[in-house]
Amino acid sequence: METAVFDADELPLVLSTLRGVIRRPAARHHRYLDVVARLHGGLRERRALPPAPHLLVAGVIRDPQRRKRLVELCIAMAMIDPRSLSESAPIVADLARELEVDEPAVRSLSRLAVQPPLSLCAAVMCRTLTASLNTAWRKNGVRGLSAWIKHPLSRDRIRAAWNVSLWPSHAYRREPKLLKVV
Helix, strand or coil: CCCCCCCCCCHHHHHHHHHHHHCCCHHHHHHHHHHHHHHHHCCCCCCCCCCCCHHHHHHCCCCCCHHHHHHHHHHHHHHHCHHHHHHHHHHHHHHHHHHHCCCHHHHHHHHHHHCCCCHHHHHHHHHHHHHHHHHHHHHHHHHHHHHHHHCCCCCHHHHHHHHHCCCCCCCCCCHHHHCCCC
16 A cells, blocks of 8 residues: 555645544644655645635546545544544545545444444444354353353453454454453
C-alpha cells in the first residue's frame, strides 16, 4: 500500500477536506493533519484551513483510488475523537456519496455515531456470551452447557470466549488486561 497518494497540488484541497470533517478541531486533529501533510511531502500552514466544498473535491480528485483514500483519511479523522462522531459521520457520508465511493466503513461510522456506548458494550457482551456457549456446546454438548451455567466465569471460558471469532484474527492477539482473571 502506497503511503503518499496525493500530488502536491492536491494536498491543500485534501487537508481542507480533512479539516472540514471536524467543526472544532482539537490538538490531536491538528497533529493528524500535520502527519498527513508530512507523509505527502508538504508542510501544512498553521493558519486555519477553510473546509473545501465537496463538489470542488469531486471535480479535482478524479482517480477512484485517490477518492477512496480521501474517504478513508476522513474516517480516521472523524474517529480521532469519538465525542465528535455524531456531527462528523454525516459529513463523511456526504463526502463519500459526492465522490461516489462505496466504503463499508462509512456505514459503520454512521452506526457508531447513533449507537449509544452502553448499547455497544451490551452487543459485545452478547457476542462474548454466544461464543462461550457455542464453544461449550461444541465440546461437550448438554453437559458442557450445564457446566457453563454452574460456573460461567472460569478463566478458561473467558479466554475461549475472547478468542473465538470475537474480533478479527489480526486485531488483538492477547487477552486484554480488563478481562484477565487471576
